[in-house]
Amino acid sequence: MNELVQLIENEQLLDETTQQGLHRRLAALSPAESPRLGTGVVQIYLRSLAWQDGVLFGVARYGLEAFEHGDDAVAEGARVLFVTAGHRPADTSLGALRLAEQSPAQPWVATAELAVENARALHDLFPWTRPVSLREQTTTIGMGDRLGIATAGHIRAARQFDVSPVLAQQSVRENDFIGRTFDDVVADATWGVFQEGYRNGYGADGDHLKTIGAIDVALGASMPMITLDLTEVMRPEVAEWDNTEVDTAFAELDETFRSRVETEYAGQQFHLGSAVEISFSAAEAKRCAVMYGPALAFSREVNDHLDAATGGAYDLEISIDETTTPTLPAHHLFIARELNHRGVIVNSLAPRFIGDFQKAIDYIGDIPEFETQFRVHCLIARENGHYKVSVHSGSDKFSVYPIVGRETGMRLHLKTSGTSWLEAIKTIAIHDPALYRRIHTFAVSYYPTALTFYHITADFDAIPPLDSVSDAELIQYLEDANARQMLHISYGGILQDKTLRPALYASLHHFEEEYAEIIRAHFEKHIGLLGATRV
Ligand SMILES: [Zn+2]
Incomplete structure (x- = not known):
C-alpha cells in the first residue's frame, strides 16, 4: 500500500495495476473504516480522477445491492465522492467539503455525499466544474436532464462536436413536478461533469423565468444563463384591437418611445440581406409599441439586474415562444431593434416559429414554408446584434435540423429536455x-x-x-x-x-x-x- 501512497502523493498517473490497487483498497475498507465505501463499491470512474496538492479526488459507484433496502435516498445517492491521500491533508486542500467518513489507515480515504453543499465546494476546488457564461460560444446545446443522471451521456455527445453544452437546464414548472430545486439541478450537472472529467466549460440555464425573484434563485444556484419568458408582460390581445383602441393606448406611452416609433418604424422599410423587406404601416408600428412596450421595459430591468448581480458574466435569452400564434417577422424585428436600443445584451432569442414544435416528436408543418420564415428570423438576428436564434422544444425535430443549422450558420441555441x-x-x-x-x-x-x-x-x-x-x-x-x-x-x-x-x-x-x-x-x-x- 505504501507504493500507492507514493503514487498518489507524487500525482503520478495510475496505470491499470495501480487503479486496481486503489479500487481494491477502497473496496477492502472494513465497515468500521467506511460503512459506505466498505460495502459494495463496484466502480471507480477513471475519468473522474483529479489530483490537487497531492490529494486524489474521484467518484465511486455502489452496486445494486445498495437498493435492495428499497430506500429512495440510497437509490439516488448511489455514487460518492472519495478523497484519498497518503496522510490526512490540510483542511485547505479539502475546501468546504463535508466529509462523511474517514479512514485512519494509510492511504487516508474519506468520502463525501454528492450533495448540493459539496458540489459548491467542488466548484471552488476545481473551478472547471462550475457553470460558466457561454456568450462567446457560437453553438450551444441545451440538454435538460429531469432525472439528474443524463450528464455523462450528454457530455460524451458534446465532446464529439464543436459545440458547448448547457448541462443544467430546468424551468420552475419542471422542478415543481419532480421536487427539485435549481441547486439540485446544478449539483447533478456538477457531479456529471466531474465524473466525466469534462473541462471545456458548460452552461446552466434557469429556463422560462418570469420574475426577478425567480431569476435571483437561479443566480443563487450559480446559473449564468437566464431565459427570460416574456409571456406575462407581452400583450397578445392587442393583435385583435382595432386602430382606435391601439391609438388610445399608444397615446399613453412614454413620449420619447412614441416619437421614436413614429419616426423609425411608421411607414418605414427595412431591408434584410438582398431579398427580404419588412415594412411597417403607421398602425402596425403603434400596435407593436403597445404590444411589446412593457415587455421591453421589463427586459431592460432584468438586463441591468443581471449585469449588477454577475459583473457582466451572464447569458440572457429572451423567450417569446410561449404564445399561441407564430412570431411575425416584423414583430421580431421590432423587438430586436428595441432591445438593442435599450442596451439589452441579448445572447439568444427564441421566437415562436410556424408549425408545431410538440414535445419529443418530429416537426409538424409545412417544411418549405418553415424554411422561408426561419431564414427571415435568422437575418433579423444577424443584423441586430448577431445573437443566437434559439429553438425551443428542439428535441427530435430531425426533419428541420439541416435547415436550422444551415440558416443560422450554426450561430444557434438548441434547447432539448424531455x-x-x-x-x-x-x-x-x-x-x-x-x-x-x-x-x-x-x-x-x-x-x-x-x-x-x-x-x-x-x-x-x-x-x-x-x-x-x-x-x-x-x-x-x-x-x-x-x-x-x-x-x-x-x-x-x-x-x-x-x-x-x-x-x-x-x-x-x-x-x-x-x-x-x-x-x-x-x-x-x-x-x-x-x-x-x-x-
Ligand atoms: Zn420555450
Whole structure:
C-alpha cells in the first residue's frame, strides 16, 4: 500500500495495476473504516480522477445491492465522492467539503455525499466544474436532464462536436413536478461533469423565468444563463384591437418611445440581406409599441439586474415562444431593434416559429414554408446584434435540423429536455422490460391528468395495448409518436409515484453505462443533423 501512497502523493498517473490497487483498497475498507465505501463499491470512474496538492479526488459507484433496502435516498445517492491521500491533508486542500467518513489507515480515504453543499465546494476546488457564461460560444446545446443522471451521456455527445453544452437546464414548472430545486439541478450537472472529467466549460440555464425573484434563485444556484419568458408582460390581445383602441393606448406611452416609433418604424422599410423587406404601416408600428412596450421595459430591468448581480458574466435569452400564434417577422424585428436600443445584451432569442414544435416528436408543418420564415428570423438576428436564434422544444425535430443549422450558420441555441427522459424510458424498455410495463401501465392511467399541462395532439387510442406486445418489441413504443407523447407528458406523475421512482432510479443506476451510450447516440444524431463540425 505504501507504493500507492507514493503514487498518489507524487500525482503520478495510475496505470491499470495501480487503479486496481486503489479500487481494491477502497473496496477492502472494513465497515468500521467506511460503512459506505466498505460495502459494495463496484466502480471507480477513471475519468473522474483529479489530483490537487497531492490529494486524489474521484467518484465511486455502489452496486445494486445498495437498493435492495428499497430506500429512495440510497437509490439516488448511489455514487460518492472519495478523497484519498497518503496522510490526512490540510483542511485547505479539502475546501468546504463535508466529509462523511474517514479512514485512519494509510492511504487516508474519506468520502463525501454528492450533495448540493459539496458540489459548491467542488466548484471552488476545481473551478472547471462550475457553470460558466457561454456568450462567446457560437453553438450551444441545451440538454435538460429531469432525472439528474443524463450528464455523462450528454457530455460524451458534446465532446464529439464543436459545440458547448448547457448541462443544467430546468424551468420552475419542471422542478415543481419532480421536487427539485435549481441547486439540485446544478449539483447533478456538477457531479456529471466531474465524473466525466469534462473541462471545456458548460452552461446552466434557469429556463422560462418570469420574475426577478425567480431569476435571483437561479443566480443563487450559480446559473449564468437566464431565459427570460416574456409571456406575462407581452400583450397578445392587442393583435385583435382595432386602430382606435391601439391609438388610445399608444397615446399613453412614454413620449420619447412614441416619437421614436413614429419616426423609425411608421411607414418605414427595412431591408434584410438582398431579398427580404419588412415594412411597417403607421398602425402596425403603434400596435407593436403597445404590444411589446412593457415587455421591453421589463427586459431592460432584468438586463441591468443581471449585469449588477454577475459583473457582466451572464447569458440572457429572451423567450417569446410561449404564445399561441407564430412570431411575425416584423414583430421580431421590432423587438430586436428595441432591445438593442435599450442596451439589452441579448445572447439568444427564441421566437415562436410556424408549425408545431410538440414535445419529443418530429416537426409538424409545412417544411418549405418553415424554411422561408426561419431564414427571415435568422437575418433579423444577424443584423441586430448577431445573437443566437434559439429553438425551443428542439428535441427530435430531425426533419428541420439541416435547415436550422444551415440558416443560422450554426450561430444557434438548441434547447432539448424531455428527450433525455424518453431515452431513459427507452433504456428501461430494452434492459428492464418488467419495469417498463409498470411505467407504461401507470402512464396509461395518468396521461389524462398530465394533459391539463401540455398541448399535444397525440391519438392515445392508437397506442397498441401492452398485453399485445412482447418484451423484445417494447422498444417500438419509443418509436411511436403517440406513445412517446404519453410517456413524455407523464414524467411528473411517474416521478412522484412512491414505488416507481426508486425502481426507475435503481434500474438506471444498474444500466448506467447503457443509458449514457443511448443518450450519446441520440444527441450525436441531433447535433450531427444540424451540421456541427466534428472535432
Ligand atoms: Zn420555450
